[in-house]
Amino acid sequence: MREVKAEERRAADKAGGESELLAKVAEMQESDRALAKRIHAVVKASAPDLTPTTWYGMPAYSKNGKVVCFFQSAQKFKTRYATLGFNAPANLDEGSMWPVAFAVTKVTAADEARITALVKKAVS
Template sequence: MSSTNSSGYEGFTAEERAAMKEHARELKTSARRGSRADKAAQAVQDVLAKIAEMPEPDRVMAERVHAVVTANAPTLAPKLWYGMPAYALDGKVVCFFQSAEKFKSRYATLGFSDQAKLDEGTMWASAFALTEVTAAVEARIAALVKQAVG
């Protein structure tokens, strides 16, 4: 097999490397912050600032996802996770919003970690493509995050 075969593993993409560096910065910043309340308040501000940086339509969708998650699952704490808005329970990420722009994808993603209680039989969805956040989509997100922490 030739070493120039383009179908082989070529390492992380530039976007993936940037996300890992961003995560390392997030961990360092969190470790330097003061009390638990200070950390929580600053984490919310960090998430809102990250959302504000997003280009449209990602920003609009992220704002709606943030509002729906915080209203329907108040036990989830907003935080940055690999440079993305995420929502954690006891420090462990349950769900996150990934903008389309982040990894040059054609759609944004609402993803759930293995911490989310979405289990349905032997197979279930753990990520959802988003192209627009309508009232129906908001209702589906609300139901998912309630189930995820249920």
């Protein structure tokens, strides 16, 4: 019984988090909104166990309550590119140095494949 209630709570949190995430995406300028929507679709397909949420008002995806990856709009941070970033819980370690953020100006099929690989590795 306890497990069923916990699962129901997780499902409700996930649905609420996704609604909040999509509302934040809808507020973005068109160029950032298009990128955020594509990245959201790729992350959901690559790692369905991640929970959509927001982090500092930006789309993010968490595992066990900790943000694994996030999207930052170019408009909000007044940069010429959006950012796809990964936090410490992401399993991206490669030797003694590895990238944790990527500039994004568009999302091509090749970019989708790279994002998929990164997200899958991050949650492995």
